[in-house]
Amino acid sequence: MNYFLDLVPVTEAARVLQTCAPRLPGETVPLPAALGRILAAPVSAREDIPGFSRSVVDGYAVYAADTTGAGEAIPALLTITGRISMGEGSIPPLNRGECMYVPTGGVLPHGADAVAMIEYSEEMGRDVLVRRAVAQGENVTLSGDDFRAGVEVFETGRRLSPRDLGVLGGLGYDTVNVVRRPKVGIISTGNELVPVDQVPAPGEIRDVNTYLCHGYVMERGGDPEIFGIVPDEREALEEAISRAVESCDIVLISGGSSKGERDMCAAIIEEMGTVHIHGIALAPGKPTIIGTIGTTPVIGLPGHPASSYVVLIALVDELIGAMTRSGVHRNIRKATLRTNIASARGREDYVRVRLTGDEATPLFGKSGLTNTLIYSSGLVRVPESREGLETGEEVEVILW
């Protein structure tokens, strides 16, 4: 494989990721556990919601026509024939000239087509004086006003919010068919890496990428599994990748910051499966590897944490979005660029920026430093058609 001579455009890499993304099956979970999960099938209303016409105020259910012309001076006089309680269902029909007390949310008796608010009505023994005319449908919601029976309420691929869970409850779904969480294996390679609970000797650094990837996978609704730090030795790496591929839906291998290490990782994937792409016109993130072993996508991430994270956002998001049918949803904010960003035509750049009000300031740091990951608000993408972006330009910030 010829290194970086023909770099693959990001759009092509995203397309390849989509074609090698196995669809995850659905599973049934209890409604409260469905928060943040992705629907594996559309959800429809099985009946009219609400199932009956009801009042939206405390007042008197009436025939609207009986109140025509009513006002302070000449109120409508109606005979009260009942009091409806909350949750009560079997109510006698209403006749012309009659009314019934109904609380907010109470059933409208058959015949009634409006509710006169209690604020504009007065009970006098068996009669009620209505001092303001109501129109047909006033202060009433009809059966099916919220959701009509049969209507598709949620599409496949929707990530369920708290509000969605409420509506699903209202529709009568106590369980939900959601996409199984992708199980994502995380391997960190590099002879310089030590576990986070160790003090690094000179030349050593702690393993940042395992925790970066673990958090990323959880945030994306996946189920991360840590395979630990693997030294840059062919046998050890082969063994770790085999184990990860066996139990996971995706394998992320970070590290191999030198050319030799990256080549070894690609060679192992090629031997066990296929390397589709090695080298992408993306900065940072050029040495990214996209492969499959069996049907399992295996992604080689750069060793530098900040570069790794850009690849997660720019590419792995596409993979997870395709596997879960949710697509990629980015939280974008528009901002004005405060300084120039240089780039190269033919390469997509992702620059960390800090947002202050509506202004985005690029944070340039030497590669290998991690502080820009926490001092920045998100990324600005420089498209491959551009040679850079200029001070004062309006840009879209992909918020972290």
Added chain:
Amino acid sequence: MNYFLDLVPVTEAARVLQTCAPRLPGETVPLPAALGRILAAPVSAREDIPGFSRSVVDGYAVYAADTTGAGEAIPALLTITGRISMGEGSIPPLNRGECMYVPTGGVLPHGADAVAMIEYSEEMGRDVLVRRAVAQGENVTLSGDDFRAGVEVFETGRRLSPRDLGVLGGLGYDTVNVVRRPKVGIISTGNELVPVDQVPAPGEIRDVNTYLCHGYVMERGGDPEIFGIVPDEREALEEAISRAVESCDIVLISGGSSKGERDMCAAIIEEMGTVHIHGIALAPGKPTIIGTIGTTPVIGLPGHPASSYVVLIALVDELIGAMTRSGVHRNIRKATLRTNIASARGREDYVRVRLTGDEATPLFGKSGLTNTLIYSSGLVRVPESREGLETGEEVEVILW
């Protein structure tokens, strides 16, 4: 208590919530489990990160001064005295006129102050030709460049992102001191309510608020506990509130859509503790109750799900933000209003809107309907000083 005669402004309600918000204690969790948790104490760098000066490219560690004037025509000639491997720490010092091969991330030998990239260098036996001059510090990061020992990296109250977990790993924290999750009890009241797995008879509706609140609490990093549907009977409600107060940090009681039910809930809280506020100049959300029983905040939410959710966002966010020290973080997007919104001076309104590009369209629905919760993108707040907002105005949308 005199109903709605003197409604409390939202700002005052938020202040009261902050004063009755008990601070949650900290607890120690393993680093990977800290995603989305809130720091209970600041975190500082305990040593310089990185702990040594290193190369950011594959190349040759040099004295920059030895390359002065070097170019294609007249390269600098240096003697190669070693090859540094990744993770190797004990390296002999470099003398003038010498160089050592160093991979990306490798330790810089004592004396070296720059790295000549491999792309501009050529090995010839024991010598290296450097064809481009490097400046002092070029292609090098120094010890402490990422984080200086002793510097405060994260503040108390920070909600930890995947990037934060990576950096915490780099700083050597394999456990993190985070605020304990608030345990939030959820009670739904109303004789009209049936569990979600039942088909409602006429007059009945399914319990939406339990799932709405459950999802909300989880999304805010809390630990929800469902106490189920309680009929509007004093004894049953007293018993449920007692149990919830005993085991929870916050109790949310939704429902009581009629005046009588709301009064009963307030009377019970008053009997068991204190009602601080009953009735807020907020639409929807006017009948909200803010109380405490012992030191536990007890919030009475409106029965209508959409109104309930507005109160969660407008007020309960303040309570949780204060209890967890995280404050309230809203995802705001600016947009242009497409139609007028009417309001009343002296009242804060929260209107559901749908975002299409940069335009926000208010979704008006009869109260009691839930579909606007899923067809909207968020809320626009109409401040109490305004009588409404006008078409074409720039507004801030609080995204869901």
